[in-house]
Amino acid sequence: MSIWFLLNGALLIWALWNTAESLAVHTTYYHVLLGFSGFLFFIFNWTRNAVFATIRNTTDRQKKIRLAKFSKKIMPYHRWIGTLSIILIFTHGAAVLYLYNFDLTNMKILTGLLAALTMLSLVLSGWYSLLIRHDLMTRNLHRRLGLSLFILVVLHLAF
Numbered sequence: 060m061s062i063w064f065l066l067n068g069a070l071l072i073w074a075l076w077n078t079a080e081s082l083a084v085h086t087t088y089y090h091v092l093l094g095f096s097g098f099l100f101f102i103f104n105w106t107r108n109a110v111f112a113t114i115r116n117t118t119d120r121q122k123k124i125r126l127a128k129f130s131k132k133i134m135p136y137h138r139w140i141g142t143l144s145i146i147l148i149f150t151h152g153a154a155v156l157y158l159y160n161f162d163l164t165n166m167k168i169l170t171g172l173l174a175a176l177t178m179l180s181l182v183l184s185g186w187y188s189l190l191i192r193h194d195l196m197t198r199n200l201h202r203r204l205g206l207s208l209f210i211l212v213v214l215h216l217a218f
Contacts (some may be wrong), residue, residue: 061116063109067102070213074098077216090154097147098212100140101178105205107133138185145182148175166218174211180204 078095082088107130114126152175155168163169181204188197 061109061112063112064106066209067106067109070209070216071102073216074102074212087158090151090158093147093151093154097144097151100144100147101208101212104137104140104144105209107137108202108205138182138189141182141185145175145178148178167215170211170215170218174208174215177204177208177211181208 074095078091081091085091110126110130114123114130117123152171155171159165159168161168163172181201184197184201184204188201
């Protein structure tokens, strides 16, 4: 099992805790639910990174085959899940801006804005890879954007 499964699981538990805490505090909470649902789609897609890391690191051939077949079944939906995620995240951002105004001195809003821009780049690089050019450079860019988004989500939850 890859360390990414543990990191993704820890982030999921932390996000769930953060969401439950926010629902108890806020009187209007639809923006929290939109953000959490977008996060769920992102973390589902990002878990493919953990699957690929496990495939690379395991010595058990049957496990590699089983994980590769699973990943192959998910792949046709990967881009659509990412696109749905960014739609939910942008809706979350619009709701937050409507409720709390645009304030770049607020670290929650700043990290959310950076995460949304990174997610837009991530989704665009995924569609670019599908429709125009699928090569190592695009794949590495997509993976690095995913890692950057993971880090920005951690920062967004921290503030």
